[in-house]
Amino acid sequence: MTVLASAPTAGETWYAWALVVAGVLGLGLLLAGPALRRRHPVLWWTAVGFPAAALRVTRTWRPLMAGCGLAVSRKAALTVVAGLVGKGSSPPQPRVPVRGLMHPTRNGFWFLVRMLPGQVPDDFVTAAPAMAHGWQMHAVRVSSWKPGVVRVSATFTDPLRAVIRPAPRQPGRLLRVVVGVLESGGPWAIDLRQIPHWLIVGATRSGKSTLINALVAGLAPQPVALVGIDCKGGMELSLYGPRLSALATDRADAVQLLGRLTELTLDRMALCRKAGVRNIWGLPKGERPVPVVVIVDEIAELFLVASRSEKDEAQAAATSLVRLAQLGAALGVFLVIAGQRVGSDLGPGVTALRAQLGGRVCHRVADSATAEMTLGDIYPDALVAAQSIGPEQAGTAVLASSDGWERARSHLVPETVAESVARQYAHLTPELPGLADPSGPPAGRTTVRLQRLDRDE
Structure with missing residues (x-):
């Protein structure tokens, strides 16, 4: 008997072609994947990396929560342990935290998680390394989103591995400088209007000086006054001499200069009180005094x-610095305190000053006490990230403020570039009333100029 095969239907033909197209695309991505990932990492992550990561997260979410102790049995007072199996029965299905939709980023993804009763964000912070390994991601960060909800952010690769060179300088907002790149891929900006005082620590060749170079190079084109205190004879900050309104090179000069800065701040306070405003930004532009950024290099020398x-x-x-930190934000005086080592052994003045410095930057440090002093009082979990920075990661730091903490890397701005920028914009150096020494500056020391610069943009 002859059996005649029926012709394929339109639906079967479409399904076969879909399989062929999918196979060709899959084979093409497999062959071209390494080159695509190397030359166009964002495109590769969007087309291949994120779908694969989403699949891993979906598949491993329940067992991962159970293995990290974040799943709870539906039976009262019984916590689920990973791999627990009753006699001849399957493991109980636990309740796990509810995961929200995954949102892709340029180099990873994020999603929200609603915690179960009795859980706190620290439980998920502890589980972050297990999540990174389970999802094959470079790093996973957990932060509090709102009561009962945490935000889980993951990055696929480390964007801070490569040396970063700054883009051509563009005019920016007053007192805001983009100094590097965040681990999330966004710009790392130091905005003194938002966070007026900063503490920057780092061992030799950790990138601390490069960060200060980037900050000075960004502030030099702006209508601000730069004041330096470098008690190591001015070896570091003298590079910016043409752009500095004043420079103290030893402790005696530093005490005198800080005293005058305190008097300047009190004068501005009287000016604001007379005008009936709460800060200098409420004054008319023609009467507004120039902002002053005080850079202190190697705080331990003080x-x-x-x-x-x-x-x-x-x-x-110490007394003058604390007073400047307490009063300066509203009166246009901002502090950038830098040093290789900051510890309680330097005296109570350091602890009192640290409490006033809302922005913290911790590079690789030579002792754990400095990292603890910099980050431990606001984000203890950031200590692990700071202490894992290796010698080959110059410029990489942990950035912390009231908004949270994140890894970042500063732009590579060599000393020669910072020195050239300081000379280029030397004509913008304002002369500050009250900072001059009546007897005149000693030979070889930066001249302190006297005049107000009445503009802010």
Whole structure:
């Protein structure tokens, strides 16, 4: 008997062609994947990496929550343990935190998680390394979103591995400078209007000086006054000499300069009180004094003491810095405090000053006490990230503020570039009333100029 095969239907033909097209696309991505990932990482992540990561997260979410102790049995007072199997029965199906939709980013993804009763964000912070391994991601960060909800962010690769060179400088907002790149891929901006005072720490060759170079290079074209305190004889900050309104190169000069800055701040306070405004930004532009950014390099040199006279100087410097930090934000005086080491052994003045510095930047440090002093009082979990920075990761740092913490890397701005920028914009150097020494500056020291710069843009 002859059996005649029926012709394929239109639906079967479409399905076969769909399989062929899918196979060709899959084979093409498999062959071209390495080149696409190397030359167009964002396109590769969108087309291949994110769908694969979404599949891994969906498949592993329940067992991962159980393995990390974040799943709870539906039976009262019984916590589910990964792999628990009753006699001859299947494991109980636990309740797991509810995961929201995944949102892709340029180098990863994020989603929200609603926690179960009794859970806190620290439980998920502890589980973050397990999530990174389970999903084959570079890093996973957990942050509090709102009561009962946490935000889980993952990055596929480390965007901070490569040395970053800055883009051509463009005029920006007053007192805001883009100094590098965040781990999330966004710009790392230091905005002194939002966070007026900063603490920057880092060992030799960790990238601390490069960060200060980037900050000075960004502030130099702006109508602001830069004041330097470098008690190592001016070896670091003298590079920016043409753009500095004042520079102190030893502790005695630093105490004198800080005292004058305090008087300047009090004068501005009287000006604001007379005008009936709460800060200098409420003054008319023609009466608004120039913002002053005070850069202190190697803070330990101000606080280390070896005699009674040095102790008095150190205490005077600490008192002035704390007063500037307390009053300066509203009166246009901003602090950038840098050093290789910051510890409680430098005296109570350091602890009091640290409490006023809302922005923290921790590069690779030589001792754990400095990292603890910089980050431990606001984000203890950031200490692990800071202490994992290796010597080959110069410029990489942990950035912390009231908004949270994140890894970042500063732009590579060599000293020669910063020095050239300082000379280029030397004509913008304002002269500050009250900072000049009536007896005149000693030979070889930066001249302190006297005049107000009445513009802000």
